[in-house]
Amino acid sequence: MLLKPGRFDRGSVFYPWSTSPPACFTRGTPYDDDADILILEHGDIRDFLFTAYTGPGSKTRKLDFTCCEARICAVARSIVLLTMIIDDDGSNQETIWRLHSDMLIDHSTLCFLHKHMKKLLPQIATLGVWDSGKYGRTLRFSDARTWAKVKDFFEFYAVTPKKAAAFQYQQKHLKDLWDRYRRVHDAAPSSQHELMAQAKNAAKPAMKPGWAHHCLAFGRYRETGTCYDCPKIAARANRVNPLLATLDRAELCYASEPFSGSHLAPAFTKVVFPRDRLPNPPEAIDGYARHAYGQFELYCYSFRDVAATGRWKIRYVVADPIALCHVLQHHRVHGETETANWYGTSQSFEPLLLDSLDYTAENRATKAPTIFDIIACGDMGDIAGILNVLTACSPLLKLRLTSTIFTRTYFWNTQSLKIGSQGPLCADIATVALLLGLTPMEYWYTGTSTSSHDSIQLAFMDMSHGHPPHNITWKSTMLPEWRAKKGEGLYSLYSKAHLSFDARELASFMWRLYTSMFASDNYEALKRTAYDWVQCRLMPSYTRGGFAALLKLVLANVEVDYDEFVDTFGDMMAESREDPWLGPYLEALPMYLTSAGLFGWEDFLLTEGYEDFLSESCLRGWENLPTQLCVTFYIPPKHMMDFTKPPWDDDIGRPVVQVNFQTPDLWFAMYDVHWSWGEISSQGRERTNKHRLFFKEDKKGCAGQSPMVVTVMVPTWILLRTKDLSGEVELALRHDYNVAKRFGERLSMQGCLPLYTTMLSSKNVFITQAPPNLVGNASLSAIPGQEFQDSPLTQESRVHDANILIHAHFNKTQSRVSRMTLRVTCNTEELKQHLLEPADALKAACIEPFTVQVLIGLFLFSITPPMPLKPFAGVTRVKRKAGYIEYTGPVMSRKSLDRSVANVWAIAMYPSSPTTGNLHHIELDRMPTIDIDDACRRGWIFDYIGCVLNNKDKEAVTAPVPYDYNFPVPYSPFKLRIAQMILGYGCPIKSRKTVFMIAERENESSEDVKPHFIILLSSIKLDQIVQGVVLDCAVIPLSDGLRALLAPFMQTLVSSKGAYQVFHGTRKEIALWRRALMSFADRARTWPHKATCRYQSCTPRYHGKDGPICACGTGIFPSDYPVEAEFEKFIHDPKFNDFAVRVAIPVCFPNPLFEKTWKCYHLSNQAQVTETAQMMTQTFDIMIRGDLCLACREKPGGRPLLRCSGCHVAQYCSKECQSKDWKKVHKRICKEFAEDPPFQRAVTRTRRRSSPTNTSVPDHVRVAKWGE
Known part of the structure; x- marks a missing residue:
């Protein structure tokens, strides 16, 4: 079963490097909690390295990762690099970096790889040897299939020059990959925009200075194949890196490059790293790449430390993420995966079996988890459909307050998330999430530390590439209860929320959801729709099988009158049979609903005359005829030659494949199609339940001589309508914008493009009970309820x-x-x-x-x-x-x-400490500190905090009277206070503000001022987890008795001559500070809560005399905790710091999913967006295409280009072109280039080398001869 449409991938792509900075997988769990983590989209080892550096947690924390990857080459590459890091003591750091990042390597680096592979090959001889060996302690395989394929890659990596023929083949294959990578990048129309977007994403929050240097570094990398800015090293790099091999028709993605997977904001601001271990990049690595190398080195040290303790386990499995989730669900219910009947990938007929000993009940020591604290989905929601992802993931989420599903999307925006809109979830997002047992945190809570700054900077981007990414957090819908009996104190209970619905109302909503999920079936509406709507909305993401899985989960989560629901939903299905666009696809829905065990055969699939049809059909010999049958047919290669070209040779993209069935009185289509290239064999009598099919894959794919094998599940009723199977079966490309644009005259009446047609009775068509290599239908398991974990x-x-x-x-x-x-x-x-x-x-x-x-x-x-x-x-x-x-x-x-x-920060007690759902946990001592005194490199900070207010706050700020009491909501002044702290701390040293007091004053004329909190700002740090800024502070909650004890400090504060600032707020704002500081303290916690902690018996709304923060973390500061000299004696004085708690205060912003920032309002003008796009496009051309005139984009024909006398980097073929471009674009950026000498020198060095328009492999990269 496919829950997402099968797409015609003629040549897949491999991302050797992530296109976004690394993520911290533990950001959703407290410091001292063990965690089981499921990663559904893994592409770069830097995610694990970054997690080891920023979020290792306490010394006893255990982490268990289950890592799903669609491409085996990514798994093999990751394991080789991680084992190198485990074995290294730091002396081979540069070599490991080159094997990770460089496309071209020198002879010594290749020899290091061969030496390491010689050590790895005996370790991977068998799965049991690996598990019991040195590396199996940390790195493990979830199934034998993944192990076997990784072993093949290890043997490929180990090929040495002594094996002359094999080595020449290897280097030729790699050389062709590198050549196509460069050629495709130049030919792809979107490569320029994508590179700019990736550059800004890597440099966040210092985006403005970051993107230009990123593009320049990529231009150098594209030309030399290395990250080094050294011609001698580039000349010695005459071997292609084997770790970038694919061994199939997959290509290196033109958008993937080694710089985007790093946090590169430190390259554009002066920072101080933690002193325990400082990066030491080699001198040959310069500029932008130097910072990427320094981070990689720091992260490797941290990973080596946690791997040595044995507290981490990383389990790899090569599979489709949706299929893996459903197999894990099946394992939870049945304890095995042999009967799950899911294919491993969407273009393979190999069953997905979790047959490692870690998934057996006997193996307790290394038992693999099947439910998880964290599920990291990446942008799988955009790829596979967010409803498919949430349906597959939510049953695997542990029932804990901290359990989280993280998703990232590029297509969600303010319009698609309005209440009641048919947006990303095809219906009201809050209602659909409720039915799935989830809570969308960013939807219900306004507080966020994610800046809208990137939305402003990327406003010029083409809409076809989506919006800046948004991170969406989903929590399990818990039902926390606080119960108290007078005189007996307070206690808490946690349970899954028991929800009930009216059957008719729920059936009506689910039918609306169904019609919205399949709106793209309406071909007539498609032809009338604008291009951007087609791309973002009408591209199909779901199948009827996916809806059946969704409905089964919904009915398992809620209480409803089942019989009434079935009757109502069935009536709606019957009424839609005559619908011109739902009707042809409708037969698949009852088939899957019956297969999932929701409805019975007699409800929908049987009509009058069924017995007559069955008695006269050629399927009458079938015993216990099922509700669905599998139709498999193969297509000779000659019929598919026109559609098996590489992706860059045409513009039809990845169209959806569908199978059409045609009888004299019926046309019916299915687009949950599974296909691959290979040979098929059969066993048993044809057209009976004993007939089985077996498939052997051709590794060459469509480039080989094997036929294309297509399989699809169809309702039995369709096959019974003809006595002798005289109907036709047809493979076609489903209608979409690209297919219609190129093959409009060849489209059928139904809007599809026929590729191959044959009769159902043909010899190349097989009808079986189960798909090839499987023994039954795919399992859809509704997980029974869990007990609360903690x-x-x-x-x-x-x-x-x-x-x-x-x-x-x-x-x-x-x-x-x-x-x-x-x-x-x-x-x-x-x-x-x-x-x-x-x-x-x-x-x-x-x-x-x-x-x-x-x-x-x-x-x-x-x-x-x-x-x-x-x-x-x-x-x-x-x-x-x-x-x-x-x-x-x-x-x-x-x-x-x-x-x-209450709807700013989601605070709950877990189980005896406050935890927040929309703020991540952070270890402050591991974050780099910004040197705020470096005035030349801190300017981006003020642009960054300039986005803290939204449009609603504009009138309050611009009013002639003080705005402290003019804001419409309490969150607005709260955001502004934190921004003002940064502004005060960024002042010159003599007037710098380091201490801030939050005091209550109900209105401007009131003289009654009551201080509530004292905040000592120690430093401003880069929060690399969310690519933002965080304030490292000590907070003193003031009570009536505490003011007398702190009299000496208060006196010093008053006499500090302006070193402190008082913020006045209303009662609501103070209440918000109370709630926020509870989570700000616990998110930075590196200490355990005590048995006497008062959080054991209080609620998040507690407003007691001792303040909102418990005393468990008071006085716990590093010995070198930096504060201003005049306050240093207090922060280390036991009498004082017994009341101070370390907190991590984030810079807070408007919710980017629902609110426009004030700055974003000014950039909404189309003219300004166009101007920004022109400026960035010209800068890109200066760096990457320096051989062309910037105005006419032509070469001067043998004459040298004329340089701008102002910046000395812009070049033109004539004075006319220079004058034209000056008025249009260049005058707005000439001064910026002129004041950036490093940028000028880098551009000059790049132009001295060979022309970047040369798409061939450099001469020094050749196929090595034997003995070299």
Whole structure:
């Protein structure tokens, strides 16, 4: 089964380097928590290295990674590099860097690789030898298939010049890869925009100075094949790096290069790295690449340290990510994967079997996890469909408050996420997430440390390349309950939210979701739609099998009248059979619903006359005829020759493949097609349930002589409509913009492009019960519920004295959930007796958007609903005889959430400490410190913090009166205070502000000022996890008694002559600071909570006399913790620091998914966007295409180009071209280039070399002769 459409990939691509900076996989888990992590999109070892550097956690933390990769060459390359790092002591660091980053290497580097492979080959002789060997302690294989393929690559890497023929073949293959990589980059129309976008992404938050140097470094790399700016080293690099091999028709992606996978902001600002280990790049590596090398060196040391402890395990599996998730679900339910019946990849017929001993019950020591704390999806949602990804991942998420699914998207924007819009989730995002058991954190909470600065800088980008990436965090929909009995204190319970729905309302919503998922089936609407809408919305991402998997999960998550739901949904399906665009594809839906066990055969697939059809059909000998059958056919290579060219030879992209079935009275199509190249064999009697197919893959793919084998599941009813299988089966390309543009005159009436047609009765068509190499249908397992993983209560105390059920109500159009009813049902006699008390003792109210309190006599229940409710706007109903009390309230709108303090930071107790859902955890001592005194290289910081306000805040800031009390929402002044701290700290030393006081004053004229917090700003650090800035501070929460104890410090503060600043705020703003500082302290925590911690018995809303932060971390500062000299004696004085806690305060921004920043408002003008695009395009041409005139893009025909007298880098063929370009573009950037001598020298060095338009491999890169 395919849950996403099969695409015609004539030649796939390999990303040897990530196109985005490395991610920290542990950013969602507390410092001292073990974690099981599933990585669905892995491409670069720097993700693991960066995690080891920035988020290793405590010395006892254990991390278990399950890493899914679609390409075997990426896994083999990663394992070789990681084993090199494990073995190294630092002396071979430069060699490892070259093997990781350079396309061309010298003889000594190649010899180092061969020596290492000689050591690895005996270790990988068998899977058991590897697991028990030196490297199996950290690096493991999840299945024998991955191990066998990696072994083949290891043998390829180990080929030495002594094996002359094999070595020549290897180098020729690699040389061709490098040659095509350069040629495709020059030919691809989008390569310039993509390189600029990657450059800015790598340099964030210092994007403005970063992108130009990045493009220049890539131009040098593209020309020499190395990261070195040294002609001698480049001349010695006469071997092509074997670690970039693919061994199939895959090409190196033209957008992949070694610089984008690094955090390169330190290259454009002066920073101080932690002193325990400083980078030491070799002198030959200069400029931009020097910083990338320095980071790689630091990360390698950290990974080597954690690997030596044995606390990390990295498990590799080569598989389609969606298939792996469903196989893991099957393993959780059945304990094995042999009957899961999923293919490993979308273009392979090899079954996905997790047959490593780590997945057996007997192997407890190295047992592999099947549920996870963190699931990192990357941009799989854009590739495979976000609904497919969430459906596959959410059942694998542990039931914990910190368990998280991380996704990244390039296509979500403010319009697609409006409430009720049919956006990325094909329906209202909050409602769909609720049905999947997830909470979209960025949707319901306004607080974020992600800047909109990149949206402004990248506003000129072509919309076909999407928007700057947005990170979306999904949490499991928990139901935290705080319960208290008068006189007995407070205790907590955690459970999965029990949701119920009206069957008819849910069926109507799911049908709307279904029609939206398959809107691209409407060919007539496609022809009337604009190009950008076609690219971003109507490209199909889902199949009917994917919808069946989604529906099965929804029905497992919620309580609903199942029979009524089936009847209502079935009626809607029956009504749509005559629909001109849903009808031809509709038969697949009941097939998959029946296969998933949701509906019965008799509900949809049988009509009148079925027995007559069956008795006369050639399938009548079938025993227990199933609801679906597999149709497999092969196509001779000669019929596919016109469509097997490499991707760059035509412009049809990756069209969807579909199989059409035609009978005299029916046309029916399926586009969940599986195909590959190879030979097929059969066993058993044809057209019976004993007939099986076996497939042997041709490694040459479409370049070989094997036929193309296509298989698809079809409803049995379709095959029974003809007595002798006289219908036709046709392979076609599905309609999309590119196919219609190129083959418009050849499209059929249904809008598809036929490729091959044959009869169902032909000898090359096989009808079986299961697809080739499988024994049954693909498994769709709805995971049963879990117990909460980390409850602070003992088993005896977890007796539920009440049950809580939440019923969700849809609006009138059934497009979204608009109301919720929370019902508390009494289970104990004591609680039932309290339910009989007078009305004053029975109350229920929503006091905050995510807090509903229910009072039953002496018992108080504080419940967190899965959606925010409008405070004090609901209705309470008490049913004493039935034994329950319920509260019904409306769901808050997105706009009204901005006015709530509770919807800025998602804070919950986990299980006895505050944790936040929309802030990451950070280890401050591992982040580089910005040298704020370097005035020449800190200018980008002020551009960065200039985006903290949104359009709504413009009037408050520009008003003639002080704006402290003019902001419409409390989050706005909160953001501004943090930005003002950076501005004050960035002042010259004599007027620098290092201490800030947050005081309460209700209005401007009030004289009553009450200080609440003192913040000592120690330093400003680069937060490389989110590519932003974080403030390293010490915070003192002030109470009435504490002010007397801190009198000496207060006196020093007052007499410090302007070294401190007071911020006045309203009561709401102070309440926001209270909530925020709880999470700011815990996200930077490197100490454990004590048994006496008061978080054991308080809620996130606690406003006690001791302040919002517990005392477990007070006074814990490094011995060299930097503060201003006049305050240093206090920070290390026990009497003082017993009240100070170290916190990590992020720079806070408007939510980029929903709000435009104030600066973004000014760049919304199309003329300014066009101007920005022209300036950046010209700069790109100066660096990469220096042999052309900047105005006419032509060569001067033998004459030298004329240089601009101002910047000395712009070149023109004539004075007319120079005058024309000066007025149009160049006058706005000439001065910037003139004031950047390093940039001028780098451009000059680049132009002295051979022309970058030469697409052949340099002469010194040749096929080596034997003995060299």
